[in-house]
Amino acid sequence: MHILSKSTYIKGEQCPKALYMYKKHPYLRDKLSLEKRAKFKRGTDVGVLARTYFPGGINMTPTTPSLFGKMFEKTMLNLKDPNVNVMYEAIFIYNDTLIMLDILVRDGDKWRAIEVKSSMALNETYYHDASLQYYVLKGCNVPISDIQLMYVNGDYIREGEIDLKQLFIFKSVKDFAEEQLESIDKKVNEFKDIVELSNAPRINIGAQCFKPYTCEFRGHCWKKIPTDSFLHITSYDDKELFSLYNSGIQDNRSFKRLLNPLSLEMNQLDALEQDTFYINYKTFYELVGKRTESIAFLNLLFYRPAVPILEGHKPYQEVVIAFSILSNQDDEIIEWNCLDDYSKMEEGLNILTEELKRFEKVIYFSAQNINSLMNRYHIVESKDVSFKIINFRDVLKESDFFNKKTKYDFSLKTIYEELFPSEKIFEHSRIILNATSDNELERILTSKDMEDENRFLQKMYKRLIK
Numbered sequence: 001m002h003i004l005s006k007s008t009y010i011k012g013e014q015c016p017k018a019l020y021m022y023k024k025h026p027y028l029r030d031k032l033s034l035e036k037r038a039k040f041k042r043g044t045d046v047g048v049l050a051r052t053y054f055p056g057g058i059n060m061t062p063t064t065p066s067l068f069g070k071m072f073e074k075t076m077l078n079l080k081d082p083n084v085n086v087m088y089e090a091i092f093i094y095n096d097t098l099i100m101l102d103i104l105v106r107d108g109d110k111w112r113a114i115e116v117k118s119s120m121a122l123n124e125t126y127y128h129d130a131s132l133q134y135y136v137l138k139g140c141n142v143p144i145s146d147i148q149l150m151y152v153n154g155d156y157i158r159e160g161e162i163d164l165k166q167l168f169i170f171k172s173v174k175d176f177a178e179e180q181l182e183s184i185d186k187k188v189n190e191f192k193d194i195v196e197l198s199n200a201p202r203i204n205i206g207a208q209c210f211k212p213y214t215c216e217f218r219g220h221c222w223k224k225i226p227t228d229s230f231l232h233i234t235s236y237d238d239k240e241l242f243s244l245y246n247s248g249i250q251d252n253r254s255f256k257r258l259l260n261p262l263s264l265e266m267n268q269l270d271a272l273e274q275d276t277f278y279i280n281y282k283t284f285y286e287l288v289g290k291r292t293e294s295i296a297f298l299n300l301l302f303y304r305p306a307v308p309i310l311e312g313h314k315p316y317q318e319v320v321i322a323f324s325i326l327s328n329q330d331d332e333i334i335e336w337n338c339l340d341d342y343s344k345m346e347e348g349l350n351i352l353t354e355e356l357k358r359f360e361k362v363i364y365f366s367a368q369n370i371n372s373l374m375n376r377y378h379i380v381e382s383k384d385v386s387f388k389i390i391n392f393r394d395v396l397k398e399s400d401f402f403n404k405k406t407k408y409d410f411s412l413k414t415i416y417e418e419l420f421p422s423e424k425i426f427e428h429s430r431i432i433l434n435a436t437s438d439n440e441l442e443r444i445l446t447s448k449d450m451e452d453e454n455r456f457l458q459k460m461y462k463r464l465i466k
């Protein structure tokens with residue numbers, strides 16, 4: 001049996017306590033939000049497609065976790081079998097650390113190891129992940145000709161069937177991984193010791209609770225932090241905030257002594273203590289611009305498939321699959337979708353372009369800026385669409401909108417429920433889950449939810465514009 005895996009090793013790197021808790025008290029994890037579970041189900045999985053680049057391989061994925069050991073033995077036997085040239089999810093265990101390798105390809109008398117990434121750019125984390133794989137492979141005495149990251153070519157344009165040779169790029173990380181071997185060995189041994197402890201290591205809460213990922217034990221470790229604690233402010237660098245906290249400044253009164261009474265952090269603290277929100281109305285009015293009743297509230301649903309599904313598209317190019325417009329003036333709703341057939345997107349874009357022409361302002365709320373999409377598809381024919389199209393989320397961010405939750409979740413739901421405390425609304429992810437469901441009845445629910453979300457946005461706008 002193994003003690004560590006790639007995911008537990010990553011946890012250990014973020015925080016040793018998180019690793020310990022995951023291994024010993026996994027039931028204390030926070031509940032997964034709908035947002036984290038929501039993924040577009042349609043479109044091709046990059047991992048599955050990458051395998052077809054090296055066809056005819058044997059899939060080593062065990063049917064249950066108890067078979068990891070057995071599949072490791074089989075993997076080792078396959079290495080010696082001249083009839084086996086490719087393995088998917090080959091399993092290796094060394095120094096109590098288990099890895100599953102996306103693709104392993106025979107390369108003369110050696111093997112070429114490949115880790116598949118669905119992104120268009122490589123980052124440091126990918127290099128480190130691959131280095132751990134290399135460490136285990138070396139430990140198992142697998143003769144490795146190269147270890148590579150296989151990722152998506154952002155310049156690829158789909159013409160007809162997917163051209164795998166054009167879609168994927170390979171980058172060798174062998175030299176980098178070779179340099180990491182010593183430090184990985186040290187860390188693996190450290191992490192194994194942590195897992196063996198009889199009590200959780202004493203680790204103070206800190207910036208690591210959010211970086212690089214929001215830790216799933218926040219609910220547990222943060223349970224004693226009051227909801228009005230200065231730790232929830234956003235106008236201070238997290239590192240500084242936690243270093244003050246861990247040096248003994250733990251209550252708001254002591255923290256306030258360090259602040260300028262007219263500072264943003266003081267306004268945020270007041271909002272926390274009075275359980276309300278803060279906004280800089282001057283900036284807000286400036287950004288919202290000229291008052292008009294001719295407003296379209298726009299809810300646009302699109303997704304960015306890693307593997308282009310439409311002709312002429314690049315990887316991650318937006319595919320608009322639904323929209324809902326709420327006219328502020330006459331309460332009219334215009335809705336359209338192509339949830340059953342994405343190739344009808346063009347039709348929808350034409351309708352959208354025509355409809356938006358009659359409004360002076362278009363307001364939407366999204367974590368993504370859709371201005372470039374508007375330009376790309378000529379929905380608004382102007383180099384500068386920002387005069388007309390307003391991302392309400394950006395406006396609120398720039399106006400320093402703040403409450404006790406916005407540091408962790410700057411969503412329409414969080415802001416709406418702050419402005420209308422007696423109401424609870426659904427997460428935006430529900431729309432994504434329904435829109436991409438295989439169940440037709442669930443897909444039908446999408447229009448109503450998109451309309452409702454637009455009404456929430458309109459209500460928020462009216463409440464703040466006063």
Ligand code: SF4
Pocket residue numbers: 014015016017018021203204205206208209210215216217218221222
């Ligand atoms: S919440 Fe913070 S301190 Fe607690 S385990 Fe996670 S990262 Fe570590």
